[in-house]
Amino acid sequence: MAIAFLKAIPWKHVGLFAAGTLFGGYGVDALGSDKAKKVYTELTAAGLRVKDEVLKVSTSVQENANDILADAKALNEERADKSVKEVCKEVKEEIFEDLSDEEEAPAEAEKPAKKAPAKKPAQKKAPAKK
Secondary structure, eight states: OHHHHHHHSOHHHHHHHHHHHHHHHHHHHHHTSHHHHHHHHHHHHHHHHHHHHHHHHHHHHHHHHHHHHHHHHHHHHHGGGSOHHHHHHHHHHHHHHHHHHHSOOOHHHHSOOOOOOOOOOOOOOOOOOO
8 A cells, every 4th residue: 555655656746846945945045145145246236337328328319309309399480481382392402402412523423434436447448450
């Protein structure tokens, strides 16, 4: 009867439980050691430095977004009295001015070089019959 009882026990689960208890006991000691505390301190300090950098960047982005919004509102106020056609015309002119400034090139570079006409090889004339 005792043998049947021992065969019915899931030894795999018992072994896993024992190993977990053993590692857990040593893990608590390892996590509470002075070396572990130093590691935690370094990780926390690094996290705080990252947080400060993220806050700086986000503040900069927010300021830029506020500047863009203010400029857009001012631009809309300027153009409020103008008709849609006038505004489109101005925007079109601004775009073409920007493009022409960027794409200016010397006049020589725009014109392709002319090729000299190819000379045909001289043909021998047949002697005239007398």
